[in-house]
Amino acid sequence: MKDLVNVLIPILDTNLTPNQSKILSHCLSVLGQYPIIFISYEGADMAWVEEYKPNADIVSFPKEYFQSRQTLAKLFLMQDFYDRFSWTDFLLIHELNTWIVRDELHYWCKQGYDYLKAPPLTQNDPKYPKSTALLLGLNAEQKGIVAEGFNENGLYLCHVQRMIKALQKKSKTAYQYRHNESIPNRDSVFWEVEANRLWPSLRKPTEPVRAYFSKSLINSTFTSEDKNKTIPFAYTGINSNNIDNLPFEEVKRKK
Numbered sequence: 001m002k003d004l005v006n007v008l009i010p011i012l013d014t015n016l017t018p019n020q021s022k023i024l025s026h027c028l029s030v031l032g033q034y035p036i037i038f039i040s041y042e043g044a045d046m047a048w049v050e051e052y053k054p055n056a057d058i059v060s061f062p063k064e065y066f067q068s069r070q071t072l073a074k075l076f077l078m079q080d081f082y083d084r085f086s087w088t089d090f091l092l093i094h095e096l097n098t099w100i101v102r103d104e105l106h107y108w109c110k111q112g113y114d115y116l117k118a119p120p121l122t123q124n125d126p127k128y129p130k131s132t133a134l135l136l137g138l139n140a141e142q143k144g145i146v147a148e149g150f151n152e153n154g155l156y157l158c159h160v161q162r163m164i165k166a167l168q169k170k171s172k173t174a175y176q177y178r179h180n181e182s183i184p185n186r187d188s189v190f191w192e193v194e195a196n197r198l199w200p201s202l203r204k205p206t207e208p209v210r211a212y213f214s215k216s217l218i219n220s221t222f223t224s225e226d227k228n229k230t231i232p233f234a235y236t237g238i239n240s241n242n243i244d245n246l247p248f249e250e251v252k253r254k255k
Contacts, residue, residue: 005090005109005157007031011040012066014048019243020096028053030100035088041066059084073187074178079167082160089161095154098214098236099246105157108213108233114162114202115191118214118236120149134193143183143193150188152218152237159202166201170194221245 009024016024028036036056038049041063049056065075075081076093085091090109094100108116122128122145129142138146167174170190177183177190195201205213212230218237235246 003035003088005092005105006035006037006085006088007092007094007105008085009036009038009094009096010066010072011038011044011046011096012069012072014040014044014046016048016096019238019240022243023096023099023238024052027094027098027100030103031092031094031105033103034092034105037085070181070184070186073185076187077167077174077178077190079164079171082163082167085160086164090157090159092157093155095236097152097238098155098234099238099243100234101231102233104233108157111205111209112203113157113205113209114159114166115156115195115204116158116210116213117156117188117191118153118216118232119207119210120146120153120188120192121151121216121218122146122149125149135197137197138193140182143189146193147184147186147189150185150192152239153185153188153216155214155234155236156191157213162202166195169201217242 007027009027032053036053038046038053038056038058040046040058040060042060043063044060044066046058049058061075061081065071082091092105120128125145127145128149129138129146133142173194174190177186177194180186183189191202196204212232214234214236215232216237217235218239220237221242238246
């Protein structure tokens with residue numbers, strides 16, 4: 001029988017920053033009941049993982065994909081990547097710029113969606129592509145606007161088999177994205193724009209539902225006004241400028 005979901009934590013640099021260490025510890029405390037898998041490059045020194053999660057699973061991929069977030073994006077656009085985890089229904093990709101507020105992972109896996117990710121912050125920009133452009137295909141400038149909205153947006157939940165089928169169906173387009181170094185966050189742009197263009201490949205939630213799943217705090221902080229709003233499953237875009245503004249006791253205890 002397949003697992004329902006595995007939590008996948010990419011490690012680009014094995015020397016974690018203090019914020020990354022704090023985020024990782026919190027992730028493991030909230031989602032520790034689920035299988036946790038660290039992914040990194042072949043030959044990486046991952047002995048430190050024992051301090052956080054004894055006997056954790058570690059899966060290695062070629063080093064070329066762990067040079068930067070830009071090269072990691074190529075890995076997330078490859079069918080081979082998802083094939084490696086075909087024994088689980090869902091993957092929660094959790095980069096160390098995301099703060100899980102509470103354990104709602106089982107709930108989100110059962111909502112019938114194939115791909116969940118916080119919406120791009122540029123979505124309200126007047127230059128953001130309109131629905132017609134999203135349908136017909138974007139030019140380089142428009143892809144750049146979409147890409148900018150996904151900076152440090154490091155969390156998504158996906159149905160493994162549906163991702164594989166989408167990549168098979170859009171293999172030529174996925175290939176073009178993997179080899180286009182000019183598009184930042186190219187994996188996010190592909191899944192946001194291309195996967196369902198012309199003919200839907202993935203079941204995605206409405207915009208209000210996406211906001212309940214995750215919200216990006218890049219270039220902003222949690223404010224008193226946010227306290228009166230519905231708190232999502234997770235906040236992404238967490239960095240040294242906003243991590244200490246999260247109003248959760250877990251953050252304060254780990255300072």
